[in-house]
Amino acid sequence: MWRRWKRFAAKAAEVQGQVLFFLLYFLVLLPMALVASPGSVFGRVRRSEAAWKPRLEATPDLDSLHRQY
Numbered sequence: 001m002w003r004r005w006k007r008f009a010a011k012a013a014e015v016q017g018q019v020l021f022f023l024l025y026f027l028v029l030l031p032m033a034l035v036a037s038p039g040s041v042f043g044r045v046r047r048s049e050a051a052w053k054p055r056l057e058a059t060p061d062l063d064s065l066h067r068q069y
Helices: 002-035 062-066
Strands: none
Touching: none
């Protein structure tokens, strides 16, 4: 009886996993991907003050090389 139960539980777990992953994909991941697609407003990168700034060219001397941060 225990062997039959383990076989049944393994098959039920396989079906349950497939159903859960199907729901996860179609209810969570797919809508997020459609909202964040390159053509949408949310997919565009906005320039802000926190964006990368061009590096100022400086003449490196020995003291500045010791203080890199």
